Amino acid sequence: MELPSTTLSKAVEVLSSLPGVGKRTALRFALHLLKQPPHEVADMADAIHRLTTDVHYCRICHSISDSDLCPICASPKRVQSIICVVENIQEVMAIENTQQYRGLYHVLGGVISPIDGVGIRDLNIASLIQRVQEGNPAPVEEVILALPTTMEGDTTNFYLNKQLQPLGVKVTTIARGIAIGDNLEYADEITLGRSILHRVPFGQ
Amino acid sequence: MELPSTTLSKAVEVLSSLPGVGKRTALRFALHLLKQPPHEVADMADAIHRLTTDVHYCRICHSISDSDLCPICASPKRVQSIICVVENIQEVMAIENTQQYRGLYHVLGGVISPIDGVGIRDLNIASLIQRVQEGNPAPVEEVILALPTTMEGDTTNFYLNKQLQPLGVKVTTIARGIAIGDNLEYADEITLGRSILHRVPFGQ
Numbered sequence: 001m002e003l004p005s006t007t008l009s010k011a012v013e014v015l016s017s018l019p020g021v022g023k024r025t026a027l028r029f030a031l032h033l034l035k036q037p038p039h040e041v042a043d044m045a046d047a048i049h050r051l052t053t054d055v056h057y058c059r060i061c062h063s064i065s066d067s068d069l070c071p072i073c074a075s076p077k078r079v080q081s082i083i084c085v086v087e088n089i090q091e092v093m094a095i096e097n098t099q100q101y102r103g104l105y106h107v108l109g110g111v112i113s114p115i116d117g118v119g120i121r122d123l124n125i126a127s128l129i130q131r132v133q134e135g136n137p138a139p140v141e142e143v144i145l146a147l148p149t150t151m152e153g154d155t156t157n158f159y160l161n162k163q164l165q166p167l168g169v170k171v172t173t174i175a176r177g178i179a180i181g182d183n184l185e186y187a188d189e190i191t192l193g194r195s196i197l198h199r200v201p202f203g204q
Numbered sequence: 205m206e207l208p209s210t211t212l213s214k215a216v217e218v219l220s221s222l223p224g225v226g227k228r229t230a231l232r233f234a235l236h237l238l239k240q241p242p243h244e245v246a247d248m249a250d251a252i253h254r255l256t257t258d259v260h261y262c263r264i265c266h267s268i269s270d271s272d273l274c275p276i277c278a279s280p281k282r283v284q285s286i287i288c289v290v291e292n293i294q295e296v297m298a299i300e301n302t303q304q305y306r307g308l309y310h311v312l313g314g315v316i317s318p319i320d321g322v323g324i325r326d327l328n329i330a331s332l333i334q335r336v337q338e339g340n341p342a343p344v345e346e347v348i349l350a351l352p353t354t355m356e357g358d359t360t361n362f363y364l365n366k367q368l369q370p371l372g373v374k375v376t377t378i379a380r381g382i383a384i385g386d387n388l389e390y391a392d393e394i395t396l397g398r399s400i401l402h403r404v405p406f407g408q
Contacts, residue, residue: 003297004275005268007251007258014248019236020229030255031294032223034268038256044218045253047211051234052242052249054211064209064238071208090235093207 003027008034060131062107062124064089072096072105079103080138085128085160086146087111087153095146103144106131111152112159118152120159128160132167142170149176207231212238264335266311266328268293276300276309283307284342289332289364290350291315291357299350307348310335315356316363322356324363332364336371346374353380 003009008030016026033041057063058070061083065071072078072092082103086092092105108123132140143164147153161171177195178187187195207213212234220230237245261267262274269275276282276296286307290296296309312327336344347368351357361377368375381399382391391399 002300003268004293005259005270007254007270008268011251011255014244014251017240017244017248018233020232025224027294027297028224029222031292033252033255034259036221040218040221041256042253044221045249045256047215047218048237048252049246049249050211051215051237052245055209055238064207064212066209066211088235089208090231093231096206 061092061105062109062127063092063105077102081141082144083128083131083140083142084144084146087148091146103142106143108147108156111147111150111156113152113155123156125160125163129163129167132164132169140169142172145171145173265296265309266313266331267296267309281306285345286348287332287335287344287346288348288350291352295350307346312351312360315351315354315360317356317359327360329364329367333367333371336368336373344373346376349375349377 003012008027011030011033012023012026015021015029016023018026021029033044054066056065056068058065058073059068060073061070063070063072079102083106084095084101084103085106085108086095087108087110089107092107095101095105106124106128108125108128110118110123112118112120112123128143132143143160145157145160147156157173164171175198176191177198178184178191184192207216212231215234215237216227216230219225219233220227222230225233237248258270260269260272262269262277263272264277265274267274267276283306287310288299288305288307289310289312290299291312291314293311296311299305299309310328310332312329312332314322314327316322316324316327332347336347347364349361349364351360365375379402380395381402382388382395388396
């Protein structure tokens with residue numbers, strides 16, 4: 001589609017780089033922005049630009065933060081002896097939303113994936129091992145692996161477990177099973193099988 | 205959802221103002237941007253910001269343009285005696301894409317809609333009448349109304365026709381009928397009825 005303005009073309013081009021956004025949606029976004037008050041559009045441009053300048057990552061858990069120490073790592077109320085290992089920042093937010101976890105996190109920044117060229121050194125694995133070894137500020141008693149159930153996630157789980165076990169720390173993974181509200185009939189066999197193997201006492 | 209960074213929160217907030225984008229998609233956009241090279245994100249911010257500063261509207265047809273005269277109005281190759289009236293810039297682009305129209309355009313910027321508080325003075329109607337009256341650079345022979353088939357579109361069509369007829373210009377509307385590839389069985393009665401009334405000689 002040829003656009004009558006190079007400024008509009010450029011805006012459509014950059015907006016269509018967003019995930020799941022094609023040229024048509026990008027054009028819809030751009031034309032919507034053209035109808036908004038200029039200060040609101042400038043606000044958006046500024047907020048996007050600040051993503052490159054004002055976002056920090058926690059030096060301990062590598063989660064996103066306003067400073068170099070995230071609110072979770074800085075909080076004295078969190079249980080310092082448990083670390084939950086996740087792939088990305090999204091999972092930190094998702095787990096925080098459950099309000100079921102009071103320990104700390106460690107964001108790997110991905111999972112081991114030779115096909116995508118992601119190796120052990122591309123991930124925040126060394127700093128995880130160091131956290132467990134140093135036990136600072138408190139000794140780490142448990143590492144919960146909350147990585148995706150993909151081949152890459154399993155590979156990463158396996159590698160992490162191999163590295164962590166010798167350090168004398170308890171390594172666990174999150175429970176896999178039938179999602180609440182899901183129909184047993186339509187569950188895949190592996191999940192259903194695991195949910196029977198890992199059954200828990202009634203009422204727990 | 206509480207986000208661990210105010211910069212991220214702000215980005216999610218502004219991105220969720222885009223049409224059809226909720227908090228969850230906005231977060232996906234923001235986290236995607238965080239993973240991109242900073243210069244690309246800065247590029248996007250700049251392209252959005254320039255929508256407020258570098259976009260011009262054609263002084264003749266009110267379409268979007270790089271300068272105050274759009275390429276269509278400036279082109280000597282276009283038929284100067286036909287003006288196609290459309291609601292928004294999108295329709296200009298859609299009609300241009302068909303490559304079936306070689307005349308000029310006039311972008312109203314909306315349709316008459318008392319419910320939304322859009323009246324005659326909010327639209328580029330006076331300048332359309334003036335274009336037809338002045339007949340500059342060439343006398344206008346035909347005005348094609350290509351507005352949406354809604355009550356507001358019809359009201360606007362009716363008003364424009366009333367204003368234009370006394371000026372001795374031919375007023376037409378685009379053909380309504382069964383879309384190519386559409387099944388007659390599922391067409392609505394009004395469209396099907398009109399497509400029979402406005403039938404055309406075979407092969408045309």
